[in-house]
Amino acid sequence: KDLEKEDVVEAFDDIVKDLRDKEREKKAREKEKRRKLERKLRDEFRQVLEAKALEGLLHSKSDWEDVKQVVKEEPSYVELNKMKKKAKITASDVFEDFATDLEDRIASPKRAVKAAIKASKLGAVKHDSKVEEVVEMIKDFEDLADVEKDHVKLSVIEVIAKAQHKHKEKEKKIKRYIKSFEKDLRKYLARAYADQLETLKKASMEEAVEKCSSKLQDSSAFEKLEGKQKQASFDKIRAELLEEEKDEGGMDVEDGGKGEEEEGEGKSSKKKKRKRKRGSSESSDNSEESEDEEEDSSKKKKKKSSSKSSKKKKSKKKRKRDDSRSGSD
Numbered sequence: 084k085d086l087e088k089e090d091v092v093e094a095f096d097d098i099v100k101d102l103r104d105k106e107r108e109k110k111a112r113e114k115e116k117r118r119k120l121e122r123k124l125r126d127e128f129r130q131v132l133e134a135k136a137l138e139g140l141l142h143s144k145s146d147w148e149d150v151k152q153v154v155k156e157e158p159s160y161v162e163l164n165k166m167k168k169k170a171k172i173t174a175s176d177v178f179e180d181f182a183t184d185l186e187d188r189i190a191s192p193k194r195a196v197k198a199a200i201k202a203s204k205l206g207a208v209k210h211d212s213k214v215e216e217v218v219e220m221i222k223d224f225e226d227l228a229d230v231e232k233d234h235v236k237l238s239v240i241e242v243i244a245k246a247q248h249k250h251k252e253k254e255k256k257i258k259r260y261i262k263s264f265e266k267d268l269r270k271y272l273a274r275a276y277a278d279q280l281e282t283l284k285k286a287s288m289e290e291a292v293e294k295c296s297s298k299l300q301d302s303s304a305f306e307k308l309e310g311k312q313k314q315a316s317f318d319k320i321r322a323e324l325l326e327e328e329k330d331e332g333g334m335d336v337e338d339g340g341k342g343e344e345e346e347g348e349g350k351s352s353k354k355k356k357r358k359r360k361r362g363s364s365e366s367s368d369n370s371e372e373s374e375d376e377e378e379d380s381s382k383k384k385k386k387k388s389s390s391k392s393s394k395k396k397k398s399k400k401k402r403k404r405d406d407s408r409s410g411s412d
Contacts, residue, residue, distance in 0.1 A: 121170050125177050127159035132181045136237060139214050142244045143186040147175050189238045192230045196238040199224035208243050210250035217243070257312070264304040265316045271295035272324060280328045288317040 131154055135141050140153045154160045154174075163174040199221035200208060208217060217239045221227065227235055275294045276283045283291065292299060299305060305313070 124159050124163050128177050131157050139240045142241050143182040192234040193238040195226045208246050210247040260304040260307045268320050271299050
């Protein structure tokens with residue numbers, strides 16, 4: 084009560100300011116705490132990626148979707164994934180940085196490893212080559228003496244990963260060729276053996292292909308595929324065509340029986356329809372006749388009534404004339 088209004092307002096503003104400052108400090112502390120936690124988790128996750136790379140489970144060219152399957156149960160990944168909505172750097176960003184760094188780190192060692200593999204008994208790695216076996220094979224190569232063992236191993240993993248990628252791409256191409264070849268083979272075999280599919284049973288692939296159009300042999304799929312692959316496709320398509328022919332034959336017999344039944348049913352239904360039409364026409368005729376009779380009777384009644392009324396009028400007029408005559412007399 085003793086304070087002036089200005090003093091009260093000033094005291095209130097000071098309190099509000101203090102509260103806001105405390106709130107800002109609290110948020111700043113929380114932000115710093117979260118930032119440190121994120122950095123800690125990123126560092127831990129990076130160590131996980133390094134370990135998985137040395138195990139051969141991922142490499143610098145790995146897809147993130149594949150990497151996720153490898154690290155999905157790691158605590159650092161799980162925690163980072165929970166914070167991804169608020170975090171500036173996500174787990175996928177950490178992997179991208181790691182992959183770029185890994186590629187730069189092993190660029191020089193990888194060239195030396197490739198040269199060592201080429202000079203060794205291996206000559207080249209395959210998609211199914213084992214990392215440890217390749218490392219053991221090239222360990223005494225002079226140019227690798229000063230290279231860290233981990234870098235040698237990581238480089239070998241990268242080289243094998245590239246061979247695996249090429250193998251997968253080749254398999255995809257072969258699948259496309261097989262699909263194209265089987266499509267053409269089905270079409271041309273069906274034409275060539277249209278009326279004599281039974282003879283296809285004993286025909287060899289060479290004989291069957293020779294009987295088909297020359298377009299089949301000129302196709303890129305026919306040229307790219309190996310003999311075993313073409314033979315497997317031929318056996319598959321031939322079996323399918325013969326099975327289809329067998330099924331169609333069985334269906335013809337069934338369809339014939341069904342056709343006769345349907346024809347019989349059709350005839351009986353037609354007869355029923357005719358009967359219904361006759362019945363309906365007769366009933367309509369009867370109704371029309373009854374209506375005509377009613378009309379005639381009504382007309383006759385009208386005529387009778389009109390004739391009676393006219394007779395009455397005439398008799399009235401006659402009486403009037405007779406009365407007038409008697410008056411004049």
